[in-house]
Amino acid sequence: MSVLEVDGLTKRFGGLVAVDDFSLDIEEGEIVGLIGPNGSGKSTVFNCIMGSYDVTEGSIRFNGDDITADSTHEIVTKGLSRVSQESNPIDLYSVGGNIKLFTLPNSIRSLHGGASDEEIYEYAARIDIEDKLEEMPDELPHADVRRLEIAKALATEPDMLLLDEPFAGMNQAEISELSAQIERFRENGMTMVVVDHNMGGLMELVDRVVVLNNGDFLASGSPEEIAENEHVQEAYLAGEGL
């Protein structure tokens, strides 16, 4: 069954067409890579799915629900969460506090709800930052800040995760480690879409790759097929390599 169905998605900014009639179907339990050269519209697709941008045309369904016009917090509550490209922890709160914020109910009457310390520990342990709960975000190395972003997304108890360039700024060792951790989420039944601008971190991780170019669907297939696809190579020739 499709968990996420993006159908004919179009996003225009004034006269600029950022995403043009793009469709995408994600099956339950899949890990799909969404790649494309810089400026190809990957992040715009995520922003449209998450309700950060208004969709110009097309529709988005999640678990059979039309979420095209929903706001971000409604989409998150329905079980779709995003790890954004920018890390934006709240520096006033510790790592544990930042995770706790993501477990609080969306209710003005819930004054002392949210996750217990044990539950927060569990979320952190799923991405191996459970020993950093007391630290402040600005004391953490880059890779741990990125992990905190993932822990926050996990704390919303999602059925599906959108990961926006999770490997950006990481070295090879850190990429392999994070890759293995993401692989573990799949074993627990998580469906995921991972955006990256090249195939580097994705080769081993994803079942299927979808390529965007100039806001348009370019190709889809297994990582090996995509690596050898001439059209994809051509699209990347203008910028950096695949």
Added chain:
Amino acid sequence: MISTILLLGTVLATVTGRLGDAAGTVRQQLLLPIGQALDRLLAPIDRGLEPAANAYNRSLGRYFGTMSGLQFALIVGSVVALLTAGVWAPMVGPLVGGGLLRTLALASIWAIFAMSWDIQSGYTGYISFGHSVLSGAAGYTTALLIVHVDPGLSIWVTASVSVLAALVVGLLVALPTLRLEGPYFSLITFVAVLLFYRLTTAFSSLGGIPGFGQPDVFTWDPVMRYYYMAIPMLLIALGLTFMARSNLGMILVAIRENESAVSAAGINPTKFKIWSFALSSIPMGIGGVLLVGFTGNVDPDTFVIVDNSIEMIAMAVIGGMSSILGPLGGAFLFEFLNHQLFHGYSTPVRYLFLWGLVLLVLVFARDGLFRMIWHRLGAVGGESE
């Protein structure tokens, strides 16, 4: 011309650089040793008070925030001082210019305003420049009910309707504006207070410039009057501190720091911003009702004028924004300076001093004086800063 500007720039840079150095020297040579000496002096007291603080921490700390021994003593001491002011203030008053109970009563009302402003503006970062519209709405509702409906209405009726009016006006301002981001919210609150001020001065049915003199003061007995103001103030401080230390406070601060992160957490920021405004409007209304009972007069310059809105911000800034109790302390300091310490000076001179103080706090102690003291007291027991 350009060379003059360059020269001026260089001079300014040098002078500020020197000032920075001097401040650094003062800090190292003077403040640090004093701080260390204070730590040595206070540490045993802190430890001595710890059992009491810990008993509190275990039972109520979860709801109102945990405290160190000294912090606990400061809170208990302040509450006791406020509750017994009816006894000691008439004796101490003559030493500081007299009329101390009146100042403390007025400070209690302003503390309510400053704390109410804080739970909305200080916590969410959506700064309101028009909060006096809310207390004004309550004050004018009381006056209009007495003048136009029935002078014999019970205080419970007029007060309830007045607080409700503050809430309604608050929602009228909040609902359309808090969806906006950036400076629009602040600008609209600012315009709202200008509009309300002109409305009250323009129409004689709204009292015009002299306002309404019919509402009666609660009492002429200064001791009773003080308690009429101080008890509601303490209850509001308790209620708002409870709210601020709950999930609600955590979410409001997160809105200030990063609103999109709040959405990403599955929480609706707009709902919480509107709720914080409502939560602020209710005590603003109560403060407005108390101000009627204090002055016995409802007029634009006592209730609505934009200076009032700015004054409550000043108190919150002096005490320390987004801490509830900081603005409470700020209000008492502000009023004490205004009506006791500076009482010999004319109003313009007093306010010149006061705004100068606000500027100094903004430049040198941005977290506010009472928050600074609070964290300093908290650090005594542990390793020093």
